[in-house]
Amino acid sequence: MSTKKLPPHYEKQDNNELHFAVCPACNNPVQIIGLNKRLQHTDRPYAKHYHKSIQGLADFDKEAFESCSLAHPRDDLSKNSRKPACTERERQILTSLQENFDQVAYLFQLYSGIVMTPYLAEEMLKWYVAEQGHLYRGGSLINxxxxxxxxxxxxxLWGRKIKDAELRETLCEKVPTGTINDKDQFVTTGHEKVFFWFAKHKQTKSADNNLKETMQLFVTCDDKDIFKKTITFDYELFQRLMNTPDERRIYKEKFTELAQKYLG
Structure with missing residues (x-):
């Protein structure tokens, strides 16, 4: 990062040179420590939240700071926890989901091994809106x-295309009448009830002081756990996907129009 020593990213106070940026998780100002001066305890610059507004850059929002995953990672998040009001930060989350929902669908398929269809996407969108998911306390632009x-x-899970080899094998072994047909769909000839869902969202600081977020995918057959997988969030991957040109986005029209209907 280069501030070019120009405001609002640069400020000189007495003999100190201060460099600023914006936190990608909470949109608050952050001070870049060690940008031009080597630190004793680390050879890498790092960002520290700055508890004052920086004119032309970002206003300090205490509520957003206290909910920020980078400042206060939590391992006790509840799905029912919501912020009291929708701010610009939450509106940006909705906009990001709306404009990049094709990539959200891709990431779902990549991590779960389950193909995202327009019907499934619509069901998930309806639930997200009804539950005011953009106000979830553990949510941010990066996750x-x-x-x-x-x-x-x-x-x-019945009728859904399964791409993950381990999940396919588990479904065939653990569901009595379960099989994968020639269209890669999971089907049963009996009355087993097979569902998937996600739980246990956790935020922790890694050994190198970076944020690590995980959640778990569960699959059950008649209320008995038969499959579990830990998913680690990859913020850089999502950033790269958002920067993919429209002409290279295979599912953009199909999924972003659907997201526009519910999130626009």
Whole structure:
């Protein structure tokens, strides 16, 4: 990062040079420590939340700061926890989901091994809106795709295309009449009830002081757990996907129009 020593990213106070940026999770000002001066305890610059507004850059929002996953990672998040009001930060989450919902669908399929169809996407969108998912206390711009999926209700797995080899094998072994047909769909000939959902969203600081977020995918057959998978959020991957040109987005029209209907 280069501030070019120009405001609002740069300020000189007495003999100190201060460099500023914006927190990607809460939109509050952050001070970049060690940008031009080597630190004793680390050879890498790092960001520290700045509890004052920076004119032309960002206003300090105490509520957003206290809910910020980068400042206050939590391992006790509840799906029912919501912020009291919708601010610009939450509106940006909705906009990001709306404009990049094709990539949200791709990430869901990549991490779960379950193909996202327009019908499933619509069911999840309806639930997200009804539950005011954009107000979830553990949500931010950097984890929006995973939180969207995390907040979804349990979904029936019957008839869904399964790409993950381990999940396919488990379904065939653990569901008495379960099989994968020639269209890669999971089907049963009996009356087993097989559902998938997501739970246990956790935020922790890694050994190198970076934020690590995880959640778990569960699959049950007649209310008995038969499959579990830990999913680790990859913020950089989502950033790269958002920057993908429209002409290279295979599912953009199909999914973003659907998101516009519910999130626009």
């Amino acid at each position: 929006a795709p995973w939180v969207f999926v995390y907040l979804s209700k349990a979904q029936n």
